[in-house]
Amino acid sequence: MEGTSRQYPILLVEDNEDDVVIIRRAIEKRGIRNRLYVVPDGEEALNFLRKEGKFRDAPRPGLVLLDLKMPKTDGFEVLKQVKNDNDLKIIPIVILTSSGRAEDVRRAYTLGCNSYLVKPEKFEKLTETVMEIDQYWLKTSRMP
Amino acid sequence: MDTAETGREALEKSKAGFYNMALLDIKLPDTDGTELLKSLPKMAKIIVTGYPELDNAVRSLNLGADAYLMKPVDPRSLLGVVEEKLREQEEAEKTSLERVKNWIRTQVERTRDLSMRKRSEEEMKHLIDILDSYNRLLQESNRSLERANADLENYAYAVSHDLKAPLRAILSFSNFLLEDYGGKMDATGRDYIERIVKAAENMNAFINDLLILSRIGRESNTVEEVDLNNLLGEIMTDLEPLMVKRDSHVVVTDLPTIQAQRTWLKQLFTNLIDNGLKFNESETPRVEVRCDEREKDNLFAVRDNGVGIEEQYLCRIFNLFERLHAKEEYEGTGAGLAICKRIVENLGGRIWVESTPGEGSTFLFTIPKKGLAYEGKEDGRNITAISDTLSRR
Numbered sequence: 001m002e003g004t005s006r007q008y009p010i011l012l013v014e015d016n017e018d019d020v021v022i023i024r025r026a027i028e029k030r031g032i033r034n035r036l037y038v039v040p041d042g043e044e045a046l047n048f049l050r051k052e053g054k055f056r057d058a059p060r061p062g063l064v065l066l067d068l069k070m071p072k073t074d075g076f077e078v079l080k081q082v083k084n085d086n087d088l089k090i091i092p093i094v095i096l097t098s099s100g101r102a103e104d105v106r107r108a109y110t111l112g113c114n115s116y117l118v119k120p121e122k123f124e125k126l127t128e129t130v131m132e133i134d135q136y137w138l139k140t141s142r143m144p
Numbered sequence: 145m146d147t148a149e150t151g152r153e154a155l156e157k158s159k160a161g162f163y164n165m166a167l168l169d170i171k172l173p174d175t176d177g178t179e180l181l182k183s184l185p186k187m188a189k190i191i192v193t194g195y196p197e198l199d200n201a202v203r204s205l206n207l208g209a210d211a212y213l214m215k216p217v218d219p220r221s222l223l224g225v226v227e228e229k230l231r232e233q234e235e236a237e238k239t240s241l242e243r244v245k246n247w248i249r250t251q252v253e254r255t256r257d258l259s260m261r262k263r264s265e266e267e268m269k270h271l272i273d274i275l276d277s278y279n280r281l282l283q284e285s286n287r288s289l290e291r292a293n294a295d296l297e298n299y300a301y302a303v304s305h306d307l308k309a310p311l312r313a314i315l316s317f318s319n320f321l322l323e324d325y326g327g328k329m330d331a332t333g334r335d336y337i338e339r340i341v342k343a344a345e346n347m348n349a350f351i352n353d354l355l356i357l358s359r360i361g362r363e364s365n366t367v368e369e370v371d372l373n374n375l376l377g378e379i380m381t382d383l384e385p386l387m388v389k390r391d392s393h394v395v396v397t398d399l400p401t402i403q404a405q406r407t408w409l410k411q412l413f414t415n416l417i418d419n420g421l422k423f424n425e426s427e428t429p430r431v432e433v434r435c436d437e438r439e440k441d442n443l444f445a446v447r448d449n450g451v452g453i454e455e456q457y458l459c460r461i462f463n464l465f466e467r468l469h470a471k472e473e474y475e476g477t478g479a480g481l482a483i484c485k486r487i488v489e490n491l492g493g494r495i496w497v498e499s500t501p502g503e504g505s506t507f508l509f510t511i512p513k514k515g516l517a518y519e520g521k522e523d524g525r526n527i528t529a530i531s532d533t534l535s536r537r
Contacts, residue, residue: 018316022312098312121308121315122315122316123315123319
């Protein structure tokens, strides 16, 4: 399928290194071959997306997996800035966080996230979650 | 000291001046001394006479004489009588003075009482002011309590987030080890890793239960119409894997639709049914759920044919993390019934258990009908009522 998001890289914004390894493994287990970039906080995520500083040559991701609770600039702030940026706002952002708090879910959707997923406690569940992301955002959705 | 020759003179003199005492002879030129006793104004009256007749003496004393002395008068006895009378008078005056003093004192006190009452009205107002400010304090502390509750909820979330992240790592990496390197390990190595997984899973369940407990009554879940038949169907679907495994049966007799938070009702029934099936050594574990509609509430009963509970433990089973069985015997965190209790009490009801060891247990709980659920929650208003009553006085 020409023009699908298969070729786009994925940006994972996650400060917990364990979670990075776990998510990366889940993605690999699902056979997803999209290139995965990882940044540890919101500030670097924004720099990456805006191709600023050391990310001057960064590719434009086709999907952002965003944690909410992070040092410095948190996920909400990243979401807000991206969705207020005419150039960046069409990039789908999937929240992948351990907080299932209704308040957080509401706030994230209000700020314009495309999907909200709670990190499962078990790895098998996480692979299912990744599969859902893959099915919906990487295979089904057409990117502009 | 004055003298009068006749009765008339005596009367005139007594009217003109003040005398403490009169010494009277009976035989006077114009009158009888005993007659004078009647006419003279109030004073001590002593008859001094040469007539020793008893009837004269009796008459005199009856008419108000204070003493009756015989002539020739012994000056010492006269002096004695006079002194005594004067002393008596003095005493009487003192007494009346005392009476006046007392009267004045009473008046003063009565006046003081009046002013006291006035003052106590002021004090009452002051008291009402104090009560009002206590009220405000109470409202303020209510607000800060709400804030503290919100803080606690945030805290619970932060703790759970922070505790769960490393747990997720422990679980995940243990499983990765088993998956990738399980084949290279001997049985003991694999057993160790499985123990790590098990412990982490238990801790995870623990944290989840604590979170549930902390959320009951604080999280503003919306109260909705809940069809319990529908809800129980949902729960049975969830429990199906467990039921199929042991040929268990859950029998639900027609249940009402009630007003409550669906999430908590589901938690409540799930915990009770799950317990009934779990603590059960019967060939065919069985749990019955039924409801008696009563005037003010619904009485629910969840009955099982499980292991039952010894009488001495009946009061303890609703305590947090109270376990009656070894961890190896039955799985669970020990928070299940504490959660049930908090849910029921939050709905304004009561939960208790009846049990026969070896035969089974029946968990009973009430849920007040709509409008009765939050009766006991207006303590804060009682103070206002008191203060209002006071200010109306």
